[in-house]
Amino acid sequence: MGDMMAGLQFENNCEVGVFSKLTNAYCLVAIGGSENFYSAFESELADVIPIVKTSLGGTRIIGRLCAGNKNGLLVPHTTTDQELQHLRNSLPDQVVVQRIEERLSALGNCIACNDHVALAHTDLDKETEEIIADVLGVEVFRQTIAGNILVGSYCALSNRGGIVHPHTSVEDLDELSTLLQVPLVAGTVNRGSEVIGAGMTVNDWTAFCGSDTTATELSVIDSIFKLREAQPSSIVDEMRKSLIDTYV
Amino acid sequence: MSAMDQDTGMFKVQQTIGSVLCCKCGVPMPPNAANMCVNCLRSEVDITEGLQKSIQIFYCPECGCYLQPPKTWIKAQWESKELLTFCIKRLKNLNKVKLKNAEFVWTEPHSKRIKVKLTVQAEVLNGAVLEQSYPVEYTVRDNLCESCSRFQANPDQWVASVQLRQHVSHRRTFFYLEQLILRHDAASRAIRIQQVDQGIDFFFGNKSHANSFIEFLRKVVPIEYRQDQQLVSHDVKSSLYNYKYTYSVKICPICREDLICLPSKVASGLGNLGPLVVCTKVSDNITILDPRTLRCAFLDARQYFRSGFRSALTSRQLVKYFVFDVEAPVGEATVGGQKYALSYVQIARESDIGKMFYVQTHLGHILKSGDQALGYDIYSANVNDDEMEKYRLSVKNGLPEAILIKKCYDEQRERKKGKPRAFTTKKLPMEMDESRGARVDPEKMENEYEEFLRDLEENPELRFNISLYKNKDYQESETASMTDGEGAPTVPIEELLAELELSEEEEEGDDEEDMDE
Numbered sequence: 120m121g122d123m124m125a126g127l128q129f130e131n132n133c134e135v136g137v138f139s140k141l142t143n144a145y146c147l148v149a150i151g152g153s154e155n156f157y158s159a160f161e162s163e164l165a166d167v168i169p170i171v172k173t174s175l176g177g178t179r180i181i182g183r184l185c186a187g188n189k190n191g192l193l194v195p196h197t198t199t200d201q202e203l204q205h206l207r208n209s210l211p212d213q214v215v216v217q218r219i220e221e222r223l224s225a226l227g228n229c230i231a232c233n234d235h236v237a238l239a240h241t242d243l244d245k246e247t248e249e250i251i252a253d254v255l256g257v258e259v260f261r262q263t264i265a266g267n268i269l270v271g272s273y274c275a276l277s278n279r280g281g282i283v284h285p286h287t288s289v290e291d292l293d294e295l296s297t298l299l300q301v302p303l304v305a306g307t308v309n310r311g312s313e314v315i316g317a318g319m320t321v322n323d324w325t326a327f328c329g330s331d332t333t334a335t336e337l338s339v340i341d342s343i344f345k346l347r348e349a350q351p352s353s354i355v356d357e358m359r360k361s362l363i364d365t366y367v
Numbered sequence: 368m369s370a371m372d373q374d375t376g377m378f379k380v381q382q383t384i385g386s387v388l389c390c391k392c393g394v395p396m397p398p399n400a401a402n403m404c405v406n407c408l409r410s411e412v413d414i415t416e417g418l419q420k421s422i423q424i425f426y427c428p429e430c431g432c433y434l435q436p437p438k439t440w441i442k443a444q445w446e447s448k449e450l451l452t453f454c455i456k457r458l459k460n461l462n463k464v465k466l467k468n469a470e471f472v473w474t475e476p477h478s479k480r481i482k483v484k485l486t487v488q489a490e491v492l493n494g495a496v497l498e499q500s501y502p503v504e505y506t507v508r509d510n511l512c513e514s515c516s517r518f519q520a521n522p523d524q525w526v527a528s529v530q531l532r533q534h535v536s537h538r539r540t541f542f543y544l545e546q547l548i549l550r551h552d553a554a555s556r557a558i559r560i561q562q563v564d565q566g567i568d569f570f571f572g573n574k575s576h577a578n579s580f581i582e583f584l585r586k587v588v589p590i591e592y593r594q595d596q597q598l599v600s601h602d603v604k605s606s607l608y609n610y611k612y613t614y615s616v617k618i619c620p621i622c623r624e625d626l627i628c629l630p631s632k633v634a635s636g637l638g639n640l641g642p643l644v645v646c647t648k649v650s651d652n653i654t655i656l657d658p659r660t661l662r663c664a665f666l667d668a669r670q671y672f673r674s675g676f677r678s679a680l681t682s683r684q685l686v687k688y689f690v691f692d693v694e695a696p697v698g699e700a701t702v703g704g705q706k707y708a709l710s711y712v713q714i715a716r717e718s719d720i721g722k723m724f725y726v727q728t729h730l731g732h733i734l735k736s737g738d739q740a741l742g743y744d745i746y747s748a749n750v751n752d753d754e755m756e757k758y759r760l761s762v763k764n765g766l767p768e769a770i771l772i773k774k775c776y777d778e779q780r781e782r783k784k785g786k787p788r789a790f791t792t793k794k795l796p797m798e799m800d801e802s803r804g805a806r807v808d809p810e811k812m813e814n815e816y817e818e819f820l821r822d823l824e825e826n827p828e829l830r831f832n833i834s835l836y837k838n839k840d841y842q843e844s845e846t847a848s849m850t851d852g853e854g855a856p857t858v859p860i861e862e863l864l865a866e867l868e869l870s871e872e873e874e875e876g877d878d879e880e881d882m883d884e
Contacts, residue, residue, distance in 0.1 A: 285398035288382040311390040311402035335393035 123346050124163060125337055126330045129156045133309050133329025134317045136275070137182045140227070141320040141327065143234065143278070144189035145210050146170045149179040163325055171209040175202060182320065183227035186271065188234045191215035191254035195224035217254045221247045228271040231316065233278045236299050238262045238270040260298050265291065272316045275308075278323050280343040282306045282315050306339045308332055400495035414489040414499050419458050421504045424481075429515035440512045446471045454483050454505055464489040472502060481505040525558050525570035526611060527577035531584070532566035533618035536683060538812070540618060540649075541567060542819040544588065545795050546833040553583040554795065562797045574612050581614060586651050587832070589668035592616040619671050621646050621653055624685070624772050625678035626743045628754040629655075633674050637664045642758050645729075645772060646678070647705070648828070654703060658729040658770055661700040661707050679752040685741040687717040687775060696731040704828070708732040714769060716744060728771040739778065742771035776825070776856065788820065790835040790863050825856050837863045 129138040130151055138149040138156065145168050148157050160170050175184045176197030185194045191214055194203065198218055206216050221244060223229050229240035230251065237257040239248060248259050264273045265284040273284040280302045283295065287305045296303045308318035310331040319328045319340065326340055341347060386395045389404035391411075396404045403411070425434035432440035433453055443449040455461065455469055464487040472482040486500040517524060533540050544567075548554045557580070559570040571577040584590055596610040621627065625646045634642045641657040644664075648654040652667040696708035710731030715723045717739075724746070734740060746768035750756075759766055823829055 285387040285402050287385060289385045290380055290382060292385055305385050305387050305398065307387060307390050307402040313402065333390045335388050336390050338393070339388055 122163065122324075123326045123328065123337060123341060124159060125328045125332050127156065127159050127327055128330050133331045134314075135182075135327050135329050136315075136317045136320045137180050139320050139327065140182045140185055140187065141322045141325070142188050143322045144168055144214055145192075147181055147185070148172050149181050150174055151179070160327070163327075169209060169211065171206065173202060173205060173209075181227075183225050183271070183317065186226040186230035186232060186237075186251075186255075187214075188232050188255050188257065189214070190234065190256040191217060193226055193230070193251065193254060194218050195226055196220045197224055215254050217250065219247055219250055226271070227316070228269045231271045231274050231276050232257055233276045233281075233299075233301070235278065236260065238264075238274070238276075238295075238299070240270060241268050262295065262298070264295070272314050275315045275319055275321050276301070277321045277344055279345045280304070282308070282319075282340065282343060284313050284315065286313070302343060304339060304343045306336065306343075308336055308340070310336075400493050401491070405497075408491065408495065408497055409499065412491045412497060414464060414487060414491065414497055415501045418460055418464070418487075418501075419503065420501070421506065422457055423506045423508060424454070424457060425510040426507050427512040427515055428509050429511060429519070432512055434510065434512070445476060450481075451483065454481065454503075455485075457505075458503065461487075467498060468500075479507045479509075481507060525572060527571045527574045527614070528612070529569040529571070529577050529580055529584075529614045529616055530566065531569065531616045531618065533620060534565060535620050535622060535681065537622075537681070538815055539682075539819055539822070540588065540622060542816060543829070543833075544584075546792060547587055548583075549793050549795060550832060550834045551583065553580055556580075560795055560797045567797065577612065577614060581616065584616065585668070588649065589619045589651060589653060589666075589671055590616050591619075591668065591672045619649075619653065619668065621649065621671070621678055622681065623647065623649055624682045626680040626770060626772075627655065627676065628679045628752055628758055630674060630676050630754050631757075633676060637666075638662075640664055642754065643766070643770070645770065648703065656702065656707070656729065659709075659727060659767075661698060661702065661709055661729055663702040676754070677752070679750050679755045680743045680745075680748065682772075684743060684748065685772060686744040686769075687777075688714040688740045688742055688769065688771065689717060689720065690714050690734050690736055690738045690740055691723070692736050693731065693734050699732070706732050710734075712771070714740070714742075714771070716769075724768045726767055726769050726771070730771055730774065733774055734771070739775035740771045741773050741775050742769050744769055773825075776821075780821075788824075788857075790837065792820075792833075792835060835863050 127133075127135050129135065129149065130153070132138075138151070139160065140147040146160055146164055148160055148170055150172050151157070157170070157172060164170055173181060175181045175194060176199065178184065184197075185192060187193060192206065192210065194206070194216065196218060203216065203218055210216060219226075223240060223243065229243060231238045232251075232255055235257055237251055237255060237259050239251065239259050239261050241261045241263060243261070251257065252259050262270055264270050265287040267273050267284060275282050276299070278301065281299060283292065283303055283305050285305045285307050287295075292303055292305060306315070307313060308315050309329045310333055312318050312331075319326060319332075321327070321340075321344055324346065326344055326346060328337065328340065384397050387398045387402065388394070389396050389407055390402050391407035392404060394404050401408055426432070427434070427440060430440070430442065431444070432442045433450070435441055435453065435456070441449065441453055443453055451469060451471065455466070466485060467488050468486040470484055472484050474480050474482050481504070483503045483505070484500055485503055486498060488496055488498045491497045511519065554560060554569060556571060556573070556576040557569045558572050561568040561570075569577075569580060571580065581590075581592060592614050594612060594614050596612045598608060599611055600609040601607075623646055627644050627646060629637070629640065629642045629644060631642070634640050640655070640662060641659050643659075644655040644657050646653060647656045647663075652665045653671060654663060654665055656663050690712055692713040694711045696710040698709040700707050700709075707729045708731035709727060709729055711725060712728050712731075712734060713723055713725055715721070728734065730740065745766050823833070823835070
């Protein structure tokens, strides 16, 4: 049942990754004028993981402000107490919600992570790095992607694969792949847009892409994230058991 | 994979550009700003939108010019660079994109179509620069330009004419003028040139062309002219009058080597210059030399035409003399760059050797005994000149029996007879006037021209303003260098110009130019 939803729009905007955050354990969605966006997620994920409607710091660009995986969620210091409480209430208990004091508050742009490893903005505080490693349970690497320091914007990462900025050189691709231990490909989304992290959102069995995404791009996403064969329940079970070891 | 960067000592990793799939068609390609392959980008965006693709241009089949509105006609060959520039200039809106390349696509000349392929560059989407080429078609329409249509209507159309006349019995001045005009390209704008008895007619399409021609003439010969006009047509509504202008130009009849008896008023005006004078040089003013006192005077056009005296004896009446004895010069003078020496000589006419004369001459510097000279035989000449008669009566001792003018090189010329000269001259495209009564004797013309060429050889100052060209047929023969005494004067080879074979334009040379192949 692994699937990919294409053709999503949040209030006529194709940048799905800006207004939503998808992980293996939960999904966050922004509050929009119409319920179409929410229902799209619901139709796919309703039985499997909780879908939480929220705002962060009063804004709707939640996908870019927070970073998280199945172990935890990091929110910026601009998050209000009510929002924090709402999140803590709605999310499953094993997910740790932590507000961090960090100068770079758009955590979604600065951190790209899956359940095992994370890439961080080179200028992130040492403290923040420790918190990331702690809360999310990942190994943190400070990296750039194609010379860009906003690693969260220019790559979309899941436990099975990842897409990076199209201008990444072959050597960089190899290096990142070795660090992240997943297959990577340079590609685009939303009809040639290079900002992949903002254009799509993905977990181990589903991906959501904006309406401008072409068939070619969809096939690339399909193949790299291995969405055809994925089953949600098996993955969720497997993760409870052990680490997945995949080599490039 | 990694290479040491020698310059900075930094360790630089070699970057290989990867390939992504084009987001539209899926073909692998190196990433670019739009992340679409070129074909997809081209199908998306058309940068030639809004640019002119077809346009009409006008062409005059008579003179081969293309119209650039409103009024300019530009001459251009088929498929030439000028035509390409002209075609591109006619396109509007071309400044929105950058023009990279333009070239002609072959079209059949009879099709009346010109096709140009333009390659333009423009920025699209997010910074990707797209290059696209597209054809532009020009429809050529035939349309006679104004000057051609006027010419078609009346081929004989001239607006201004200059009638150049000199009332003397020879055409030497006109030969010389012809060479001058050729050298300075003064008659390049003349529609027609016609040779008539005692003169030449020049026809121009424009009054200002005629004016500038007259200005040129005024600088080289002393002239007097008047202007007349004739009404051709009259547009009542706009009060435009069309005229034909005629300039009647008279060249002064005094030539080089003429003997003149000055009227008393002129002589006293020039400081009592002996009334018998010889004219030595005619340019824009007349130089006259008194052979007795070696004094020189200059008369410019205005001064001459105020009195308008004529010469008493002209070069037709020159007689050959044998020089028997030349005495040492009693006086020397350098006048106007020319050296003269006054001395007494014993001479006799060739026709009557028995009668010897003892006269003064100003040619003491070049005459030696045994030479031949040309001079005026006043002793036996029947001069039809009032001033001369008055002078003859007034002077006590009588007129000098002979006045020598120049040295004669006939003997030396005998040796070179029949051999071609080292130089040739060019001619103006003149028509002969057959219609009038005066018959021009071709043999007489030949002789006169031959004398003119001899004149050129003898006088370097005459050659100053003229272009002489190397004669291709002339070969330097071994015996040309005279071993026994002096030869006839010739034009030194450094003064000759090699003819330009390529085009009509003459080199605007400085005259004493070295031979250039």
